[in-house]
Amino acid sequence: MVNGCPTKSVLDYLRAGGRGKGKGKQQDGEVNEKVDSSRNASKKKSAAKQKSKKEEEDVDELNQMVVRILHISESPTAVTVKVSAAVKDVRPYIVCCIVKGMNLRQGNSLKRFLVAQTKLHDEICAKRTTATIATHDLGLLKYPLLYDARPPDTLKIIPLGRKEVKAVDLLRQLQQEAHEQRKQKKRQNVSGLHKYLQLLDGKDLYPCLVDAEDHVISFPPITNSDKTKIKKTTKELFLEVTSSTSLQICKDVMDALIIKMAELNKLSFDSKEVVGSDEETTAVSDHPAEEPTSFELTVLQVKVVDVDGNLKVVYPSKTDLMSSPSNLSIIR
Structure with a gap:
């Protein structure tokens, strides 16, 4: 090769490192460029994913x-509900709790x-056939x-929007109203409390939640x-769920x-509606506007x-x- 080739060609050959080396270096360079390009693309993709994840986390945070759950041992004024044996064959199951921090003053929150x-x-609740919810203003309860x-003829209650009445008379009134409602609308279905009357058919005793002064506050x-009706001024709620089906x-x-309630409270906080803008409840104007913190x-x-x-249940x-849901944090 030395005899047959010009000196320059031999020197170029030796400088390249021998047969095929120059070409190999060129190929290695191309491979390295491809690897670097792939790495850069991967880094960009990873950065995009992290950005997307952060955006999702920001949305979740919003x-x-x-x-926050406060245990009985941490509450100096813990409320206890006692259950009589008489409810066993009527409506035996009840669960209660107290909720603080619910903002009902803001706009249409209530x-x-x-x-x-x-x-x-x-x-x-399957139209109250499996369970019934009752909400009370804790500040108005006597526990x-x-x-x-x-018995229906001894149970007395002041129903929502009505005067005090015995349970037997209340059901009679509701049945009469249901009859008039059917006649006026010329159909079988009725609305309001009237559609729940059949749930007490055949009961000799009616379930009720009674306060320390023997006032019936709930007739499920x-x-x-x-x-004990809740209003815009209500700050602490006593919640009650009863059932004849299961605990x-x-x-x-x-x-x-x-x-x-957590969803609605977040909605009220974020919407910044005007305090007391809802005409549904009175007595708000007597209190200064309070911005929820x-x-x-x-x-x-x-x-x-x-x-x-x-203990039956806590x-x-x-x-x-x-x-x-995933966007609800429970602090126990």
Whole structure:
């Protein structure tokens, strides 16, 4: 090769490192360029993913709801509900809790809450056939409370929007109203409380929640008492779910109610509606406007015991509110 080739060609050959080396270096350079390009693309893709993830986390944080559970041992004024033996064959299951931090003053917050409660009654409560929700202004309650069953002619209540009446007379009034409603609308279906009357058919005793002064504050599945009705000024709520079906249904309904309350509270906080803009409830103008400082709800446990003080259920327990949505943080 030395004899047959020009000196320059030989020197170029040796400088390249021998047969095929020059070409190999060129190929290696191309491979390295491809690897670098691939790495850059991978880094860009990773950065894009991280950015997308951060954006999702920011959105989740904006939508995040918080429910803090306060245990009975941490509450100096823990509320206990005693259950009489009389409810066993009538409507034996009850679950209760207290919710603080619910903002009902803001705009249409109260109306939205009442609409949500009605929707839960129609859906998860199967039109009150499996369970019934009752909400009370905690500040108007006189506890301890008793869950009892009483004869229709001795059970007295001040129904929402009505005067005090015996249960037997209330049902008679509602039945008469239902009859008039059918005649006027010329159809079989009725609305309001009238559609729940058949749920008490054949009962010798009617279930009721009674306060320390022996006032009936709840008559499930028909009505609550006007004495403990929630208003825009209500700051702390006493929640009650009763059922003739099962204790688990009471817990499921209460879970759904608290999750919905957390959603509504977050909505009210974010919307910044004018305090007291809803005409539904009076007595708001007597109080100065209060801007909510947080959408966090606090749920206080309530114990339900039998007449001897033996624990029947405490809500919420460690196993409650376990299937809450991903954007709801439960602080136990």
